[in-house]
Amino acid sequence: MLTRPQRVTQRKIAELAGVSQATVSLVLNGKADATTRIPEETRRRVLEVIRETTYVADPAARSLAGVGNNIVGVFTYEHAFPNESSDFYTPLLTGVESAAEQIGVDLLMFTSAPVTDGRRRIFHENNRLRLADGCLLLGREMDPVELERLVESDYPFVAIGRRDGADGRIPYVGVDYGTATAALARLAIDQGHKKLFYLHLPLTAESNRDRTRGLLQELDAVGLSCETMVADGTDLRAAWSEIRRFAPTVLFVEDHAHAQSVYDIAVESGISIPGDLSLIVFGELTRPNEHVVDYTRLSAPRPELGSRAVALLDQLMNGTRGAEELPRQQLLDCTIVEGATLAAPRKETAL
Amino acid sequence: MLTRPQRVTQRKIAELAGVSQATVSLVLNGKADATTRIPEETRRRVLEVIRETTYVADPAARSLAGVGNNIVGVFTYEHAFPNESSDFYTPLLTGVESAAEQIGVDLLMFTSAPVTDGRRRIFHENNRLRLADGCLLLGREMDPVELERLVESDYPFVAIGRRDGADGRIPYVGVDYGTATAALARLAIDQGHKKLFYLHLPLTAESNRDRTRGLLQELDAVGLSCETMVADGTDLRAAWSEIRRFAPTVLFVEDHAHAQSVYDIAVESGISIPGDLSLIVFGELTRPNEHVVDYTRLSAPRPELGSRAVALLDQLMNGTRGAEELPRQQLLDCTIVEGATLAAPRKETAL
DNA sequence: CTGATATGCTAATACGCATTACCACCTCGA
DNA sequence: TCGAGGTGGTAATGCGTATTAGCATATCAG
Numbered sequence: 209m210l211t212r213p214q215r216v217t218q219r220k221i222a223e224l225a226g227v228s229q230a231t232v233s234l235v236l237n238g239k240a241d242a243t244t245r246i247p248e249e250t251r252r253r254v255l256e257v258i259r260e261t262t263y264v265a266d267p268a269a270r271s272l273a274g275v276g277n278n279i280v281g282v283f284t285y286e287h288a289f290p291n292e293s294s295d296f297y298t299p300l301l302t303g304v305e306s307a308a309e310q311i312g313v314d315l316l317m318f319t320s321a322p323v324t325d326g327r328r329r330i331f332h333e334n335n336r337l338r339l340a341d342g343c344l345l346l347g348r349e350m351d352p353v354e355l356e357r358l359v360e361s362d363y364p365f366v367a368i369g370r371r372d373g374a375d376g377r378i379p380y381v382g383v384d385y386g387t388a389t390a391a392l393a394r395l396a397i398d399q400g401h402k403k404l405f406y407l408h409l410p411l412t413a414e415s416n417r418d419r420t421r422g423l424l425q426e427l428d429a430v431g432l433s434c435e436t437m438v439a440d441g442t443d444l445r446a447a448w449s450e451i452r453r454f455a456p457t458v459l460f461v462e463d464h465a466h467a468q469s470v471y472d473i474a475v476e477s478g479i480s481i482p483g484d485l486s487l488i489v490f491g492e493l494t495r496p497n498e499h500v501v502d503y504t505r506l507s508a509p510r511p512e513l514g515s516r517a518v519a520l521l522d523q524l525m526n527g528t529r530g531a532e533e534l535p536r537q538q539l540l541d542c543t544i545v546e547g548a549t550l551a552a553p554r555k556e557t558a559l
Numbered sequence: 560m561l562t563r564p565q566r567v568t569q570r571k572i573a574e575l576a577g578v579s580q581a582t583v584s585l586v587l588n589g590k591a592d593a594t595t596r597i598p599e600e601t602r603r604r605v606l607e608v609i610r611e612t613t614y615v616a617d618p619a620a621r622s623l624a625g626v627g628n629n630i631v632g633v634f635t636y637e638h639a640f641p642n643e644s645s646d647f648y649t650p651l652l653t654g655v656e657s658a659a660e661q662i663g664v665d666l667l668m669f670t671s672a673p674v675t676d677g678r679r680r681i682f683h684e685n686n687r688l689r690l691a692d693g694c695l696l697l698g699r700e701m702d703p704v705e706l707e708r709l710v711e712s713d714y715p716f717v718a719i720g721r722r723d724g725a726d727g728r729i730p731y732v733g734v735d736y737g738t739a740t741a742a743l744a745r746l747a748i749d750q751g752h753k754k755l756f757y758l759h760l761p762l763t764a765e766s767n768r769d770r771t772r773g774l775l776q777e778l779d780a781v782g783l784s785c786e787t788m789v790a791d792g793t794d795l796r797a798a799w800s801e802i803r804r805f806a807p808t809v810l811f812v813e814d815h816a817h818a819q820s821v822y823d824i825a826v827e828s829g830i831s832i833p834g835d836l837s838l839i840v841f842g843e844l845t846r847p848n849e850h851v852v853d854y855t856r857l858s859a860p861r862p863e864l865g866s867r868a869v870a871l872l873d874q875l876m877n878g879t880r881g882a883e884e885l886p887r888q889q890l891l892d893c894t895i896v897e898g899a900t901l902a903a904p905r906k907e908t909a910l
Numbered sequence: 911c912t913g914a915t916a917t918g919c920t921a922a923t924a925c926g927c928a929t930t931a932c933c934a935c936c937t938c939g940a
Numbered sequence: 941t942c943g944a945g946g947t948g949g950t951a952a953t954g955c956g957t958a959t960t961a962g963c964a965t966a967t968c969a970g
Binding site: 262264266298301307315316319337339 | 617619628630665666
């Protein structure tokens with residue numbers, strides 16, 4: 209229900225100023241070719257009328273006419289804003305927002321994308337992607353088929369999180385989890401741990417694989433191996449039994465929320481952390497803090513991830529405006545948080 | 560840099576299906592007047608081509624052609640996403656997002672609005688409001704002039720938070736702070752408090768006035784009065800000196816963050832809360848929890864505030880689609896959290 | 911006085927879609 | 941055989957803007 213009647217258009221401005229619509233457009237866009245000359249006097253008169261009428265250009269018309277709209281789309285595969293069980297995106301979006309503000313673009317959140325088969329899909333009837341000049345993709349996992357199709361379409365987009373596929377043509381800004389988990393593994397090794405257990409998520413996205421690979425490679429390098437188990441979070445008590453049976457001295461947990469549950473169960477079972485069992489977490493808090501344990505963990509620069517993604521997208525949309533060209537695929541370093549849940553194993557290996 | 564070349568339009572679909580562009584449009588919009596009949600066979604053929612080409616309509620063109628865009632704008636007077644010092648909007652936006660998803664609209668965050676004189680302005684050259692079919696306004700304080708102008712423009716919008724002005728024609732969904740602060744005052748009165756101090760914000764928005772009014776009216780009703788002081792948060796220690804000089808038995812604090820500072824200073828000064836001094840807070844946590852005190856306080860239903868605002872805006876944009884008409888101005892009830900910072904004053908009034 | 915060049919604009923058009931007016935063809939009843 | 945009414949579309953137009961080609965007038969060199 210756009211309010212057609214009282215909309216002020218360039219034509220009306222033109223009438224009031226006694227010029228043509230074209231002239232109004234030219235004044236507005238500050239053109240001054242050899243072929244289009246507007247004397248100061250006319251320009252002033254037009255601007256005056258524009259001020260009086262509080263005219264604003266219709267962005268839809270501008271868009272149709274072929275000029276960009278300065279809109280960056282944001283597609284999240286899950287809810288963008290925090291709910292009671294998860295706050296995954298806001299740290300990223302904080303960075304996105306500040307970068308968007310800097311380059312003067314608005315953010316279009318594709319909240320209307322329907323959920324099919326458990327997740328949102330980019331391509332569906334009445335896809336709205338093109339309303340934005342380019343798009344950011346956020347999500348733990350993304351559909352390779354959709355990514356492939358996006359690449360083919362030549363539509364500018366940037367994924368947050370490393371994405372292989374599409375012959376390496378997917379632009380992304382990700383996190384170097386491999387190096388970080390390797391460093392965490394090294395910390396445990398240096399403390400003398402030998403019995404290790406890895407509780408990981410049932411996901412196979414790039415970042416999940418990176419974490420696992422970083423851990424295993426580092427262990428491999430010193431001839432250690434690691435018991436692993438998949439947990440989806442529904443029955444952490446079962447996982448805990450499994451862990452107790454194996455009796456590791458250090459437990460790596462991929463998901464922060466799982467770590468919290470395990471921590472609680474451990475305390476409840478009289479197992480002290482890190483006295484009896486060290487706990488190292490490979491992810492960050494993604495839900496509202498209830499109790500906060502200072503885990504030994506990695507920490508990704510999430511706001512920076514967001515702002516860098518915007519910068520890269522800006523480049524894809526508008527070219528390097530004289531600035532240095534950014535790589536189309538970037539990995540940012542994690543911080544290692546020493547935390548308080550790693551200690552040397554209780555019994556020094558008596559052999 | 561819209562990628563003009565390979566854009567699929569209705570015209571191309573029409574060519575491929577051997578019909579006219581008009582037919583494609585008719586099929587897409589499922590029109591079936593007496594004057595425009597499309598036989599099933601043709602419809603099928605067109606839809607088939609559309610599926611193959613993954614055509615999507617250009618929303619800008621649709622908008623220009625006079626149909627809505629299913630975009631709800633979100634204008635925040637400050638940063639929408641949390642930063643280190645404040646997380647004011649996300650609880651609201653959580654509600655906004657889920658409601659937006661339900662009615663199938665996208666959310667356009669006006670991050671590009673420039674900051675002038677300390678806050679964002681809606682109206683500026685190259686105002687982009689009209690890209691959205693309607694708009695939500697969020698902020699502690701809003702410019703009355705801008706609101707007036709919005710009302711005049713007939714553009715559909717809803718303010719979050721009560722807004723007077725414009726002859727009561729501003730649509731809003733707000734919080735009934737008056738009733739809530741009165742109830743909190745009553746709690747203190749019932750405990751026997753007589754020496755009261757109110758530390759409030761240097762703001763005069765409707766919600767601030769409501770809080771103050773609710774408090775003072777309730778006190779008035781039992782013949783009590785209250786020392787008041789304005790604090791902007793820059794020098795809470797000075798405020799604290801003032802409070803100590805007056806020596807109240809209960810302290811009302813409007814801002815949650817101020818309450819935290821005061822709490823810390825009190826503990827530091829050896830004043831026990833609520834033993835020596837009761838503390839009642841009129842606002843909610845708006846920054847990442849560092850330490851969490853279970854204040855006696857009010858709690859506004861912020862996600863609901865967001866979703867109701869979207870529902871109201873939807874009505875303003877599209878009419879009550881058969882549903883019951885929502886009031887254009889709504890106030891939601893707060894919850895009172897008893898908390899742990901209110902107790903009876905130490906010395907019963909010994910006359 | 912004549913052509914050339916500069917100046918100050920405007921008319922026309924495209925963008926992609928929705929919508930309305932209308933046309934060509936067919937069938938059927940009288 | 942003719943007209944009425946039904947069927948299956950299409951051509952034309954408008955939405956508000958950006959852009960380009962070009963026109964009318966003035967000025968100036970020769």
